[in-house]
Amino acid sequence: GNSVTQMEGPVTLSEEAFLTINCTYTATGYPSLFWYVQYPGEGLQLLLKATKADDKGSNKGFEATYRKETTSFHLEKGSVQVSDSAVYFCALTPPGGSYIPTFGRGTSLIVHP
Amino acid sequence: EPEVTQTPSHQVTQMGQEVILRCVPISNHLYFYWYRQILGQKVEFLVSFYNNEISEKSEIFDDQFSVERPDGSNFTLKIRSTKLEDSAMYFCASTRDRDQPQHFGDGTRLSIL
Numbered sequence: 001g002n003s004v005t006q007m008e009g010p011v012t013l014s015e016e017a018f019l020t021i022n023c024t025y026t027a028t029g030y031p032s033l034f035w036y037v038q039y040p041g042e043g044l045q046l047l048l049k050a051t052k053a054d055d056k057g058s059n060k061g062f063e064a065t066y067r068k069e070t071t072s073f074h075l076e077k078g079s080v081q082v083s084d085s086a087v088y089f090c091a092l093t094p095p096g097g098s099y100i101p102t103f104g105r106g107t108s109l110i111v112h113p
Numbered sequence: 114e115p116e117v118t119q120t121p122s123h124q125v126t127q128m129g130q131e132v133i134l135r136c137v138p139i140s141n142h143l144y145f146y147w148y149r150q151i152l153g154q155k156v157e158f159l160v161s162f163y164n165n166e167i168s169e170k171s172e173i174f175d176d177q178f179s180v181e182r183p184d185g186s187n188f189t190l191k192i193r194s195t196k197l198e199d200s201a202m203y204f205c206a207s208t209r210d211r212d213q214p215q216h217f218g219d220g221t222r223l224s225i226l
Contacts, residue, residue, distance in 0.1 A: 034214070043117070043204055043217035044156070089156060099211050100146075100169060103156040 002027045004090050006104035013080055013111050021075040021107045023064075023090035031092040033057075033066055033073040034101060038087040047075075047088070085111045115139040119205050119218035126195055127226055134190045134221045136205030145188045146206040146215060147180065149173070156204070162188065163211075192223075200225045 007022040025031065032051045036044040048057030053068035062077045073090060087108050091101040118137045126132045138145050147159040160170040162180055179191045188207075192199055202222050206215035 041219065043119075043206075043219045045217070046214040049214065098169060100158045100161060101215075102158075105153075105155050 002031065002092060002094055002102045004092055004102055004104035006088075006090050006107050009087075009106070009108035011107060011109050013109070015082055015111055015113055016079045017111075019075070019077040019080045019084075019109065021088055021090075021109070023073045023075065023104060025071050025073065025090075025092050027071075027092055027094055029095040030068070031094050033064070034091040034093070035062070035064055035073070035075050036089040036091060036103075038089065038106070040086070044089060080109070080111045082111045082113055085109055115216075117205055117207055117216050117218035119203075119221050121221060122219065123222045123224070125224045125226060128197060129194055132192050132195055132223065134192075134203050134205075134223070136188045136190070136207075136218055137186050138188055138205065138207030139209075139216055140186070142207035142209045142216070144168075144208045144211055144215075145180075145182070146208075147190045148204040148206065148217075149201040150204065150220075151198075151201045159190070195223075195225045197225050199223060 003026045005024050034049045035047040037047045038044050048059040050057040050066040056065045064073050064075045087106045089106045090104040093099050120135045145162040150156045158171050160174045161168045181189050202220045204220045205218045208215045
């Protein structure tokens with residue numbers, strides 16, 4: 001079946017540090033890949049997506065590149081802010097059928113001033 | 114920007130009781146979803162709903178659960194005879210087109226005592 005594995009949190013960083021949150025997936029074929037963000041007390045919001053191999057999704061300074069060879073979609077940001085503190089979820093939707101996303105467990109990011 | 118709204122934000126219920134979680138999807142959306150997130154675990158798909166019927170459901174969505182769109186705006190999740198393990202965050206989501214990213218509400222935290 002399809003699955004998403006994310007690095008364990010929490011990830012704790014100082015402001016302006018570089019962020020990487022690892023995500024790997026298991027799926028048949030070429031799924032679409034997503035990062036969602038959940039700010040405290042809120043629902044999930046789509047942060048970025050990539051729908052084919054070597055695509056790079058980007059938004060709000062965050063980036064992730066779809067790597068078919070390593071089945072990965074790691075989230076990166078060059079300089080985090082306190083306001084980036086949230087839980088980040090990696091997700092996939094399988095090709096050619098259901099559009100229901102399969103989520104990872106989520107990784108909590110805490111950014112200190 | 115239009116939002117998916119969920120009520121209540123927190124529901125506390127005695128084990129064995131029935132509970133109804135309410136959602137108002139974005140007004141021109143056609144596809145509706147419920148997810149749950151047990152504390153510290155993955156966001157799990159429960160059910161999708163389109164054209165006044167269930168279009169897809171997971172193994173979690175057994176006879177204890179039901180969904181309804183009683184009028185043109187609300188979308189409800191009913192849980193009968195609640196169990197302790199039903200304690201979770203329940204998210205509603207909606208989308209206009211099935212292949213577009215879903216818009217999530219802020220969730221209802223359900224606590225079963």
